[in-house]
Amino acid sequence: MKKIFSHPKSLRNISTHYCSGCGHGIAHRLIAEVVDELGIRERVIGICPVGCAVVAYDYWDFDCSEAAHGRGLAVATAIKRVRPENIVFTYQGDGDLAAIGTNETIHAANRGENLTVIFINNAVYGMTGGQMAPTTLLGQKTATTPEGRTSLMQGWPLKISEMLAMLPGVKYVERASLDSPGGIIKSKKAIKQAFENQINKVGFSLVELLSACPTYWNMPANQSLEWIKNSMIKEFPLGKIK
Amino acid sequence: MKKILMTGNEAIAEGAIQAGCGFYSGYPITPQNELIGYFAKHMPEKGRIFIQAESELAAINMVFGASAAGARAMTSSSSPGISLKQEGISYIAAAELPAVIVNVMRAGPGLGNIWPAQSDYFQATRSGGHGDYHCIVLAPASVQESYDIMFLAFDLADKYRNPVMILSDGILGQMMEPLVVSGELLVASRKNKRPINQLTTHQLTKPWALTGCKGRKPNIAKSFYLKEGDLEKFNLRLQGKYKNIQDKETRYEGLFLEDAKIIVVAYGTMARIAKSVVNKLREQGKKIGLIRPVTLWPFPKKIFQRLAVSDKLLVFLVIEMSYGQMLEDVQLAVNGKAPVEFLGRSGGGVPTEEEIIKKLQAISFKL
Amino acid sequence: MGKIIINKERCKGCMLCITFCPKGFISADKKLNKKGVKPVKFEENPECLGCSMCAIVCPDCCIEVYK
Numbered sequence: 001m002k003k004i005f006s007h008p009k010s011l012r013n014i015s016t017h018y019c020s021g022c023g024h025g026i027a028h029r030l031i032a033e034v035v036d037e038l039g040i041r042e043r044v045i046g047i048c049p050v051g052c053a054v055v056a057y058d059y060w061d062f063d064c065s066e067a068a069h070g071r072g073l074a075v076a077t078a079i080k081r082v083r084p085e086n087i088v089f090t091y092q093g094d095g096d097l098a099a100i101g102t103n104e105t106i107h108a109a110n111r112g113e114n115l116t117v118i119f120i121n122n123a124v125y126g127m128t129g130g131q132m133a134p135t136t137l138l139g140q141k142t143a144t145t146p147e148g149r150t151s152l153m154q155g156w157p158l159k160i161s162e163m164l165a166m167l168p169g170v171k172y173v174e175r176a177s178l179d180s181p182g183g184i185i186k187s188k189k190a191i192k193q194a195f196e197n198q199i200n201k202v203g204f205s206l207v208e209l210l211s212a213c214p215t216y217w218n219m220p221a222n223q224s225l226e227w228i229k230n231s232m233i234k235e236f237p238l239g240k241i242k
Numbered sequence: 243m244k245k246i247l248m249t250g251n252e253a254i255a256e257g258a259i260q261a262g263c264g265f266y267s268g269y270p271i272t273p274q275n276e277l278i279g280y281f282a283k284h285m286p287e288k289g290r291i292f293i294q295a296e297s298e299l300a301a302i303n304m305v306f307g308a309s310a311a312g313a314r315a316m317t318s319s320s321s322p323g324i325s326l327k328q329e330g331i332s333y334i335a336a337a338e339l340p341a342v343i344v345n346v347m348r349a350g351p352g353l354g355n356i357w358p359a360q361s362d363y364f365q366a367t368r369s370g371g372h373g374d375y376h377c378i379v380l381a382p383a384s385v386q387e388s389y390d391i392m393f394l395a396f397d398l399a400d401k402y403r404n405p406v407m408i409l410s411d412g413i414l415g416q417m418m419e420p421l422v423v424s425g426e427l428l429v430a431s432r433k434n435k436r437p438i439n440q441l442t443t444h445q446l447t448k449p450w451a452l453t454g455c456k457g458r459k460p461n462i463a464k465s466f467y468l469k470e471g472d473l474e475k476f477n478l479r480l481q482g483k484y485k486n487i488q489d490k491e492t493r494y495e496g497l498f499l500e501d502a503k504i505i506v507v508a509y510g511t512m513a514r515i516a517k518s519v520v521n522k523l524r525e526q527g528k529k530i531g532l533i534r535p536v537t538l539w540p541f542p543k544k545i546f547q548r549l550a551v552s553d554k555l556l557v558f559l560v561i562e563m564s565y566g567q568m569l570e571d572v573q574l575a576v577n578g579k580a581p582v583e584f585l586g587r588s589g590g591g592v593p594t595e596e597e598i599i600k601k602l603q604a605i606s607f608k609l
Numbered sequence: 610m611g612k613i614i615i616n617k618e619r620c621k622g623c624m625l626c627i628t629f630c631p632k633g634f635i636s637a638d639k640k641l642n643k644k645g646v647k648p649v650k651f652e653e654n655p656e657c658l659g660c661s662m663c664a665i666v667c668p669d670c671c672i673e674v675y676k
Contacts (some may be wrong), residue, residue, distance in 0.1 A: 001612065001675035002612075003675050004659060004676045005664040005665075005673060006673045007673075018668065019621070020621035021623035021625060022668055025670065026667075042454050045454065047307075048464075055466065057460075062454075063453070063454055063462070064460065064462050064463075065306075066333075066337065066463060066465060067305060068329055071300070071303035073305070074306075075310070077307065078304035079266065079307040079311040081293070082265060082312065083311050086452075098668035103299075103300065104296065107295075107296035131393065153390070176419070179664055180666070181629055181661075184666065194665075221624060222625060
């Protein structure tokens with residue numbers, strides 16, 4: 001028998017610190033697979049966020065930089081400008097990209113920086129203990145919305161991908177979901193597109209991935225995938241936005 | 243070599259470009275706008291990178307990225323903007339990245355006003371941001387020195403992989419003086435018939451830079467040490483580096499120290515006024531001297547320690563455009579072995595020659 | 610015909626592979642691994658399709674697929 005599925009080279013063969021059923025592990029693997037398939041491991045520079053994925057550089061086997069919370073796209077902008085021959089991507093959560101880092105996100109997008117952004121939307125702050133994120137759904141209970149998010153008090157879930165798609169500097173935005181094998185395959189296709197865009201100098205490309213956080217959604221892993229399907233996708237529809 | 247007339251702000255920018263600054267990012271704020279304007283005009287024409295950032299936070303984090311990628315990188319601002327940059331400076335210090343940050347100080351606190359001041363001394367010389375770290379802090383006192391000090395700033399930043407802060411102020415930044423420019427790098431670039439690409443030359447000496455992991459293990463630029471004991475170990479190493487910098491990189495200018503009975507201590511713009519007073523009083527035969535710290539961190543403690551115990555010295559007078567900030571460093575260095583007097587104004591006011599002479603007369607009466 | 614090899618020590622017991630195996634050949638093991646969780650186990654069966662669904666959904670990259 002032939003081995004048809006195994007560990008991508010660009011992902012170190014070690015256990016991660018992520019909780020059971022967490023979507024980060026899948027997203028990390030998909031990026032590593034794409035990096036391997038495009039043969040860019042020796043050119044790629046990843047920017048890791050502050051949040052649960054802060055030590056993503058321990059898992060990827062290529063050059064990486066930390067960025068202060070929310071500043072991923074400022075750091076990435078500079079690295080790409082200094083080294084245009086390298087392939088630079090940021091990996092950012094919803095709090096990092098769409099709350100504390102909104103300014104850096106919008107302006108890097110608006111400058112049309114030739115970067116790839118992988119945006120993990122799990123509707124919650126994981127690392128700090130399950131507080132409300134900008135993308136938390138209405139009614140969703142979190143540590144800081146114990147009665148559920150209300151539009152009156154906390155506003156609406158922020159659709160940053162749709163916002164960014166309005167900007168002329170942004171060339172590609174797609175939302176995909178890590179809720180099923182089919183969704184994961186589509187997610188990988190979108191990630192690959194976003195990297196290929198950079199290689200072909202197309203410009204700013206962003207992939208939003210709806211990702212499970214069973215721990216702070218207070219549900220088992222399989223149920224959390226159902227929740228993506230039944231609740232998150234209603235608020236954050238899938239597909240190519242731009 | 244050529245002689246030109248320039249403002250202090252422009253001299254800093256020209257000095258940085260000549261010193262091989264490959265990346266500048268900044269956000270407008272008075273009184274340092276000539277600096278960002280100069281970079282905007284001259285960086286692209288020399289094949290370097292200029293970005294007007296969307297905020298001070300973005301600017302300093304771009305410097306983080308550019309430096310991590312191996313470029314000589316800098317940003318500049320004025321006091322309120324420098325406050326905003328502090329988080330990023332802490333990360334740069336912790337990731338041990340070289341960077342140069344220019345603060346053309348204005349009066350605070352808060353929005354304050356746009357008049358010159360020296361009231362960011364504590365912020366610059368202590369940590370400024372969170373955690374146990376230091377910037378190397380350099381204080382020029384003329385347009386020429388503003389230019390020259392940029393070479394030193396980038397060299398120290400690279401040598402120690404540490405942020406270097408230049409403390410200028412609104413007067414020094416805005417005033418024009420003749421400046422002698424070395425021009426060596428521009429000549430070299432003409433010979434090569436292409437813009438100098440400092441990025442590639444510096445890359446050779448920066449094996450830690452992020453360049454893609456071709457032929458080596460991956461490099462990581464980071465400041466995060468989660469495992470028990472790791473951060474303490476790292477911090478101890480940082481402290482060792484700071485001790486080394488303190489031992490080797492202290493700089494000051496001394497004037498008439500051999501027989502002075504009163505020594506005036508001032509830096510930057512304030513030192514120019516103080517120097518003028520010292521020279522005038524010397525002409526009248528008064529035994530007065532001057533210490534002008536050039537490195538504010540590391541502070542030139544040793545000269546104070548030496549003079550404080552010599553029997554000829556009677557008193558130090560610290561003069562600042564702030565309310566007793568450098569004073570504390572002088573007091574710590576002197577350690578009670580000699581009296582330390584103080585004169586300071588801040589909020590836009592600058593101690594005048596007359597005020598300094600009056601203060602010196604009051605001290606002389608006490609003596 | 611296919612088969613899978615599970616890295617039981619790395620498995621965190623989320624059981625997503627169990628949910629998505631179209632044949633129901635994956636189940637929870639009774640023995641705890643060093644992480645203190647019950648990993649999953651695979652019962653070899655010639656009817657395993659080698660479809661890789663289990664490996665695709667595994668968040669911890671614990672599964673190798675052979676076909």
